[in-house]
Amino acid sequence: MADYLYLIPLFPLIGFLINGLLGKKMGKPMVSMVGCLSVGAAFLVALLSFNELLKLDPEHRQLINTLWTWMAVGAFQVDVSLLLDQLSGVMILVVTGVGFLIHIYSTGYMHEDESYWRYFAYLNMFVFFMCCLVLGANYLVMFVGWEGVGLASYLLIGFWYQGMENAVAGKKAFVVNRIGDFGFALGMFLMFWTFGSLSYFDVFPKALHMFEQGHLMLNAPVMVAICLLLFVGATGKSAQIPLYVWLPDAMAGPTPVSALIHAATMVTAGVYMVARSNVLYTLAPTASLVVALIAAATALFAATIGILQNDIKKVLAYSTVSQLGYMFIGVGVTAYWAGIFHLMTHAFFKACLFLCSGSVIHAMGGDQDMRNMGGLAKKMPITYVTMLLATLAIAGIPPLAGFFSKDEILWRAFTYPYFPVMGKIIWFMGTLGAGITAFYMFRLIFMTFHGEFRGTPEQARHLHESPPSMTVPLIILAVLSVTGGWLGIPHLIGHALNHHAPIPNLLETFLNPVFEHSERIVALKGKIYHYSHWLEWSLMGLSVAVALGGIAMAFHIYIRRYHELPARLARKYAIHYQLVYNKYYVDEIYYYLFVLPIYYFSLFLWKIVDALCIDRVGVNGPAWLVRRISVGTSLIHDGYMQTYGAYMLLGLVAMLAFFLGYR
Amino acid sequence: MDITTVTLNHYIALSVLLFCLGTLGVLVRRNALLIFMSIELMMNAVNLMLVAFSHYKADLAGQVMVLFIYAVAAGEVAIGLAILIALFRHIKNVDINNFNIMKG
Numbered sequence: 001m002a003d004y005l006y007l008i009p010l011f012p013l014i015g016f017l018i019n020g021l022l023g024k025k026m027g028k029p030m031v032s033m034v035g036c037l038s039v040g041a042a043f044l045v046a047l048l049s050f051n052e053l054l055k056l057d058p059e060h061r062q063l064i065n066t067l068w069t070w071m072a073v074g075a076f077q078v079d080v081s082l083l084l085d086q087l088s089g090v091m092i093l094v095v096t097g098v099g100f101l102i103h104i105y106s107t108g109y110m111h112e113d114e115s116y117w118r119y120f121a122y123l124n125m126f127v128f129f130m131c132c133l134v135l136g137a138n139y140l141v142m143f144v145g146w147e148g149v150g151l152a153s154y155l156l157i158g159f160w161y162q163g164m165e166n167a168v169a170g171k172k173a174f175v176v177n178r179i180g181d182f183g184f185a186l187g188m189f190l191m192f193w194t195f196g197s198l199s200y201f202d203v204f205p206k207a208l209h210m211f212e213q214g215h216l217m218l219n220a221p222v223m224v225a226i227c228l229l230l231f232v233g234a235t236g237k238s239a240q241i242p243l244y245v246w247l248p249d250a251m252a253g254p255t256p257v258s259a260l261i262h263a264a265t266m267v268t269a270g271v272y273m274v275a276r277s278n279v280l281y282t283l284a285p286t287a288s289l290v291v292a293l294i295a296a297a298t299a300l301f302a303a304t305i306g307i308l309q310n311d312i313k314k315v316l317a318y319s320t321v322s323q324l325g326y327m328f329i330g331v332g333v334t335a336y337w338a339g340i341f342h343l344m345t346h347a348f349f350k351a352c353l354f355l356c357s358g359s360v361i362h363a364m365g366g367d368q369d370m371r372n373m374g375g376l377a378k379k380m381p382i383t384y385v386t387m388l389l390a391t392l393a394i395a396g397i398p399p400l401a402g403f404f405s406k407d408e409i410l411w412r413a414f415t416y417p418y419f420p421v422m423g424k425i426i427w428f429m430g431t432l433g434a435g436i437t438a439f440y441m442f443r444l445i446f447m448t449f450h451g452e453f454r455g456t457p458e459q460a461r462h463l464h465e466s467p468p469s470m471t472v473p474l475i476i477l478a479v480l481s482v483t484g485g486w487l488g489i490p491h492l493i494g495h496a497l498n499h500h501a502p503i504p505n506l507l508e509t510f511l512n513p514v515f516e517h518s519e520r521i522v523a524l525k526g527k528i529y530h531y532s533h534w535l536e537w538s539l540m541g542l543s544v545a546v547a548l549g550g551i552a553m554a555f556h557i558y559i560r561r562y563h564e565l566p567a568r569l570a571r572k573y574a575i576h577y578q579l580v581y582n583k584y585y586v587d588e589i590y591y592y593l594f595v596l597p598i599y600y601f602s603l604f605l606w607k608i609v610d611a612l613c614i615d616r617v618g619v620n621g622p623a624w625l626v627r628r629i630s631v632g633t634s635l636i637h638d639g640y641m642q643t644y645g646a647y648m649l650l651g652l653v654a655m656l657a658f659f660l661g662y663r
Numbered sequence: 664m665d666i667t668t669v670t671l672n673h674y675i676a677l678s679v680l681l682f683c684l685g686t687l688g689v690l691v692r693r694n695a696l697l698i699f700m701s702i703e704l705m706m707n708a709v710n711l712m713l714v715a716f717s718h719y720k721a722d723l724a725g726q727v728m729v730l731f732i733y734a735v736a737a738g739e740v741a742i743g744l745a746i747l748i749a750l751f752r753h754i755k756n757v758d759i760n761n762f763n764i765m766k767g
Contacts, residue, residue: 641759646690 005049005065005082008092009131011041015124023117032107035120039103039127043096050089059513061086064137078198083137087514090340090507091134091272094347095265099127101473102260105355108469109256109362119159119254126152130265134272138199139188142273146184146237149266150177156261157253169252176246180236187229194222204279208517211283218525219286227280227287231294234270239321240328241298245587247321251313255358258313263320263354264347271327271343275336275515282334282518285418285525292332292413293422296429299325301584303436307443308581311368312357315444319394320350322433326409329430333423334522335412337511341488342409344507345401348484349393352477356387359466359474360448365459370447372459377449379463382471384449386478391445393481395438396547401485406434407543408490411536417526431543438550446558492536674715681708695747695757699740706736 015038023031053061063084070078084092103123110119126149133145150173158170188198195203207223210216216223234240239247250262261267274281274291281288302321309315323346330339361368363380377384393400396407410430416423453460465471487507494503512519557565570577579585636647681704688701710729717725751757 641762642690649686649690 003065004045005063005084005135006067007045008042008049008082008096008135009128011038011045012124012127012131014038016121016128019117019124020121023121026117028111028116031117031120035124036100036103036107038124039096039100042127042131043093043100046089046092046096049084050093053084053086053089061513066137070140075196076192078138078140080141081137081199082135082141083200084135085514086511087272087275087340088134090344090511092131094344095130095134096127098264098347098351098477099130099260101476102256102264102351102355105259105358105470105473106254106256108467109358110254113254115159119156122152122155122159123257123260126156126261126266130269133269137201138197139191139203140198142276143184143188146233146269146273147181149261149269150174150181150237153177153250153261153266156257157250159253159257163252166252169246169249173246173250176243177236180233180243183229183232183236185233187226187233190222190226190229194226200276204517207279207283211521216283218521219284223280223284224287227277227284228290230273230277230280231270231287231291234273234291234328235294236270237273238267238270238324238328239298240270240324241294241301244298244302244321245590248314248317248583251311251317255313255354255361258317259351259354259358262317264351267320267324268327268343268347271324271331271339274328274331275340278331278334278336278515278518279521281331282521288332288334289419289422290332292329292416292426295325295328295332296413296426296433297325298322299329299433300429300436303433303440304580305583306440307436308577309440310370312360312370312373312444312448313354313368315370315440316350316353316357319353319437319441322437323350323394325433326406326430329413329426330409333409333413333416333426334418334518334526335409336515336518337488337508338405338408338412340511341507342402342405344487345393345405345481345484348477349390349400349402349481352386352390352474352481353394355470355474355477356383356390359383359470362466362470363463364455365462367455367459370444372455373448373453374451374455375449375453376463380465382465382474386471386474387449388445389478390481391441393485395441395551396434396543398544399482399485401481401483403544404485404488404490406430407540408488410434410543411490411539414539415529415531417522417528420527420529427539431546434543435546435550438547439554442551442554443558446554446562450559451562490536492533492540671715671719674711678708678712678715681705681711693758693760695750695759695762698759699743699747703736703740706732 015034018034019026019031023034026034049063053063056062064081065083066079066081068080070080072078103120106119106123110116113119129145129148129152131145133142133149136142136145154170154174154177157173158167160166161170191203192198195206197203197206207216211218236243247262247267251258253262281291299322302318302325306315306318306322309318323342327339327342327346330336330342357368359380360373360376360383363376363383364373367373389400393402396403398404410427413423413430414427416426453463488505489497489503491502491505494505497503557569582588636643685701685703685705685708688704689698692698692701710732713725713729713732717723717729747757750762754761
């Protein structure tokens with residue numbers, strides 16, 4: 001029935017093969033065409049299949065495309081099988097749609113690069129693996145995509161491998177992700193051990209069945225373990241505490257890559273995974289709480305680091321870490337659809353922000369330091385307006401996209417049915433983080449686009465608006481950043497705007513069938529308090545007020561008193577300033593806590609165990625011994641016949657003596 | 664036992680003495696020709712023993728065997744000397760210390 005789903009990953013794969021194998025000889029226009037068209041075709045197929053999905057009855061909205069049996073060992077069977085349902089439908093549209101826009105943008109951004117074909121080959125490969133991740137109908141296909149996007153990410157971070165720090169950043173991303181993937185793999189093993197399958201169609205119904213039959217308690221240790229192990233994988237891929245450290249360094253890659261992989265799509269894979277496993281997480285409230293708490297801590301922590309970064313992309317990187325935290329708060333407090341909602345809106349506005357920053361960097365001739373910028377608004381009006389819209393969206397100003405998604409998450413955290421008190425704490429951290437987000441994002445806008453230009457005269461001459469291939473994606477993404485939130489207007493506002501025919505919450509209604517079992521369990525086991533509309537309105541107002549406060553503060557410090565206040569504050573709070581400026585020394589702490597011990601342990605294994613014990617004693621030792629012995633014994637063979645004659649005689653005499661004496 | 668009487672034991676003693684002298688010659692001499700002669704000495708010690716036993720046991724087989732041995736030895740000597748001459752032609756020398764090209 002949906003036997004064309006495989007086309008979605010197939011097109012980028014073909015693009016990857018053509019660009020990867022022949023790209024060097026094809027010339028740039030041809031490479032761009034293959035690269036963009038393959039993803040565009042995937043987007044088209046995704047749209048078509050999504051359309052078909054919409055035609056189905058809401059309760060049975062699933063398109064399944066089983067390609068072949070991958071492995072069958074006894075009772076263990078894994079199919080290469082693709083699933084398009086509401087959840088993967090939204091994801092695949094975001095991935096291929098935003099991916100397509102960023103491919104087009106890249107043709108402008110990378111047009112002077114000599115490894116143009118390599119770039120597009122990697123980018124197509126990334127889209128292929130991302131489609132596998134999203135569309136996989138079991139955890140193993142998802143894991144293949146999961147690992148594949150990690151590889152693509154590694155290759156693209158280190159794309160300009162001639163620079164040592166780029167290569168190091170790529171390696172760091174790869175190694176940190178490996179730690180997370182190890183957890184993910186263990187989670188899968190445990191899942192197979194518990195449920196005997198890795199397919200979504202087996203695991204979730206089985207878990208529900210076992211729960212309803214009373215074989216599986218709420219918070220059963222094995223469920224908590226599975227969920228936490230999977231979440232370890234998510235912390236790696238989606239840059240949460242403690243494995244977030246790779247993402248800021250990943251900005252070493254080309255800016256469109258940062259937009260596509262390290263903001264809009266790949267890093268949200270963890271959120272998608274948790275939302276996909278919603279039944280498991282709902283059955284393990286403790287694990288969900290851990291997810292939500294770590295997410296809230298990450299959201300706040302990364303936001304504070306963002307305050308003092310001077311590299312425009314680093315600010316956006318920490319902002320991404322922080323926003324990913326919000327998504328995990330959503331899926332952690334069992335508001336799965338809200339997490340996916342924020343994932344979607346974030347993909348729009350963060351991709352837009354990154355592409356705008358790319359446009360700025362392009363104009364600045366590769367300079368990323370905001371201290372050298374300023375006053376760019378006049379020179380690059382399109383970039384300025386689109387970035388301002390995206391910034392308003394991320395800051396949570398209604399009616400832009402970020403407001404609806406973030407506010408839904410915060411409201412659902414406030415009304416956390418499993419742990420009401422913890423929910424309030426998470427809500428508080430989230431709201432505080434939202435204020436900080438507004439502050440540092442507007443600091444970015446003000447330092448980049450307002451005031452006077454602080455760069456070199458040569459840079460000033462070079463400043464220009466980017467070509468249409470770059471600005472058109474910006475405009476599309478900015479429009480989506482404004483309107484994307486209207487898909488998920490809260491019931492409260494929907495009612496208030498129109499009493500007689502309330503504006504429906506389209507996305508929640510659409511996604512609901514995927515999460516309905518979880519909703520049922522939560523309703524059964526959680527403590528549902530009823531909060532008044534008044535409270536919801538006031539919390540909404542509060543978060544808008546916090547965001548406006550952050551903007552006002554940024555305006556005060558970075559526009560009105562830019563010449564003296566930032567420096568004075570830095571002097572006054574020198575210790576805090578240093579702490580935050582150096583990102584809480586987390587990299588250094590990790591270096592001394594993990595990297596150095598492992599380094600020395602590896603050195604020990606190499607020098608002592610391998611080189612000394614195995615090579616010298618174990619392998620060369622016997623050889624040396626045999627050699628020494630044979631040097632001694634080979635003296636006998638001096639080549640003189642007479643010596644041999646003497647030995648013969650001696651032997652004869654000895655034998656004679658022996659036999660005579662014996663007798 | 665009369666000291667003037669030559670008994671079998673005297674022959675055996677003489678034979679062993681000759682054999683040992685020959686062996687010693689083979690082991691310590693460096694000249695290939697002298698080694699060759701020492702080997703002849705050892706062989707003759709054995710022949711002497713055979714003749715002595717043949718006499719004392721009144722059995723002619725031993726003496727017949729000695730005649731055969733001499734016949735064969737004559738051929739063997741011819742071959743041995745031929746090898747020696749060939750060697751001498753090659754390295755202008757009959758010192759066996761030079762004959763060590765087979766050393767490992």
